[in-house]
Amino acid sequence: MCDTCGCNITPGNEHLVSNDGKLARTPDGKKAVTVLRSLLSENDRQAIHNRGHFDKHRVMAVNLMSSPGAGKTSLLEATITALGSELRIGVVEGDLETENDAQRIRAKGVPAVQISTGSACHLDAHMVHDALHKLDLASLDILFIENVGNLVCPASFDLGQHRNATLLSVTEGDDKPAKYPVIFRAADLVLLTKMDLLPFLDDFDPGRAEEQLRGLASKAPLHAVSARREDGMEPWFDWLRAETEALQRRVAAGETLRPAVQPDGARLHGLEREPDDRATGHLMAPNP
Amino acid sequence: MHELSVCNALLEQVESIARDHHAVRVDRIVLQVGPLSGVEIPLLRHAYPLAATGTVAENAELIVEALPVKVRCSQCGAESEVEANRLLCGRCGDFRTNLLSGDEMLLASLELIESAAGD
Incomplete structure (x- = not known):
C-alpha cells in the first residue's frame, strides 16, 4: 500500500509517521510497526481483481443498495423489460436466504446468480468473485449486483463495481440520507422509488430528501421513479446507457471507472499495484 | 452487523x-476509524475479543482512535x-466540499513481542 506517496496520511494520523511519532519506539523494546492499511485490504484486493474481470470483458458493474423492500428487484425487472433488447444484462442477487429474486430475474430471460449470504448482512468481494464464475461475462454489457437489503453494512465493502446506485423508497422517510450518511454519500446515483405511492403518504417530501442528500456533499443525480408504473424511468435508463458507454471508452484508453466515493481502502491508490504490495508493514526505527 | x-x-x-x-505475541493494536467508514467503534470493541480468541493477538490491547470529519470547501477553500x-462548508x-478525513478504517500500527523471553 501507500507507504511511499503518503496518500493515506490524513490530518488525523500524521503524528504517527512523523519523526517523533508517539509509537516510534517503546521503552521496553517492543517492536513498533506502522501499517496504515485498510482493515479490509484483503477485500479491497479482491475487489480490484473483480474490477479487472469486468474491465477485461467491458461489463459495467452497478452495485444496487437500499433497505429491504425498497424495490431493487422490481427496478431490475422494469429495467430488463425496457433495455433487454438494447443491452445485454446479467444480475447477481444477494440475500440472506432463498433463490426468489434470482428466479424473478431469470423469468425475464436474463442470467442471474443468487448469493445466499446466510447470516451475513452484506456482500463482499469474495462472494461476488465466486458468483462471477457462474456467469459468462463475455456475453454481458451490464452486470447489476443487487446487494443485501441494508442501509448500513454494504457501504463499507468494495465489490469491484464501477458505480453505486442507491434506492430510497418514498415509504421509508425523507430523512434517510441524514440517518444513513455512509451509504447515501457513496451513491453515484440516487433513485426515489415507488413514486406511485407518494399521493398516499403525506410525510414524504422529495425536495427534503434531496436537500438531505446535498447535505452529504453529494453531487449524485437524483431521479424519482415508479418501476411498477414504468414512470420516470428514462433518466435512469439514460444514465445506464451513458455509464456503459463511458466504461467502454475508459477501458479502450486503458483506464477504468470507479465509484465517486469509495470505502477507505480502495481509494488508496497504492492498492492498485497489486499483488506485490502485500507489504508487511514499515518498521518504525526500533532500537537495534 | 459487519463489525x-x-x-x-x-x-x-x-x-x-x-x-x-x-x-x-501482539501487545497492542492501534486502529483509526472515522464516522463515515460505516464502522461503529463500540460494536468493533465488542466484536474484537470474539475474533481474537486463539490468535496471536488474543491478549492485545485494542486502541481505537476516533477521527473527526473534516472537509475542505472547493468554492471558498x-x-x-x-x-x-x-458535510457542508463551515464558512x-x-x-461542494471534499472530505479530508473521517472515512478512515485503518490499521495504524502494532506493537509486537518478538521472543518468548520478552514475556
Missing part, C-alpha cells in the same frame, strides 16, 4: 504481520470540522 467481518479481516492482517516479524451527516455553507 465482526471487519474484526476477522483485521485479525488476518495482524497475524500475517506478526508472522512476518517473527513475533510471538476553508477547512472545517463537521458532522457526519452534514460559506456550500455543499
Whole structure:
C-alpha cells in the first residue's frame, strides 16, 4: 500500500509517521510497526481483481443498495423489460436466504446468480468473485449486483463495481440520507422509488430528501421513479446507457471507472499495484 | 452487523504481520476509524475479543482512535470540522466540499513481542 506517496496520511494520523511519532519506539523494546492499511485490504484486493474481470470483458458493474423492500428487484425487472433488447444484462442477487429474486430475474430471460449470504448482512468481494464464475461475462454489457437489503453494512465493502446506485423508497422517510450518511454519500446515483405511492403518504417530501442528500456533499443525480408504473424511468435508463458507454471508452484508453466515493481502502491508490504490495508493514526505527 | 467481518479481516492482517516479524505475541493494536467508514467503534470493541480468541493477538490491547470529519470547501477553500451527516462548508455553507478525513478504517500500527523471553 501507500507507504511511499503518503496518500493515506490524513490530518488525523500524521503524528504517527512523523519523526517523533508517539509509537516510534517503546521503552521496553517492543517492536513498533506502522501499517496504515485498510482493515479490509484483503477485500479491497479482491475487489480490484473483480474490477479487472469486468474491465477485461467491458461489463459495467452497478452495485444496487437500499433497505429491504425498497424495490431493487422490481427496478431490475422494469429495467430488463425496457433495455433487454438494447443491452445485454446479467444480475447477481444477494440475500440472506432463498433463490426468489434470482428466479424473478431469470423469468425475464436474463442470467442471474443468487448469493445466499446466510447470516451475513452484506456482500463482499469474495462472494461476488465466486458468483462471477457462474456467469459468462463475455456475453454481458451490464452486470447489476443487487446487494443485501441494508442501509448500513454494504457501504463499507468494495465489490469491484464501477458505480453505486442507491434506492430510497418514498415509504421509508425523507430523512434517510441524514440517518444513513455512509451509504447515501457513496451513491453515484440516487433513485426515489415507488413514486406511485407518494399521493398516499403525506410525510414524504422529495425536495427534503434531496436537500438531505446535498447535505452529504453529494453531487449524485437524483431521479424519482415508479418501476411498477414504468414512470420516470428514462433518466435512469439514460444514465445506464451513458455509464456503459463511458466504461467502454475508459477501458479502450486503458483506464477504468470507479465509484465517486469509495470505502477507505480502495481509494488508496497504492492498492492498485497489486499483488506485490502485500507489504508487511514499515518498521518504525526500533532500537537495534 | 459487519463489525465482526471487519474484526476477522483485521485479525488476518495482524497475524500475517506478526508472522512476518517473527513475533510471538501482539501487545497492542492501534486502529483509526472515522464516522463515515460505516464502522461503529463500540460494536468493533465488542466484536474484537470474539475474533481474537486463539490468535496471536488474543491478549492485545485494542486502541481505537476516533477521527473527526473534516472537509475542505472547493468554492471558498476553508477547512472545517463537521458532522457526519452534514458535510457542508463551515464558512460559506456550500455543499461542494471534499472530505479530508473521517472515512478512515485503518490499521495504524502494532506493537509486537518478538521472543518468548520478552514475556
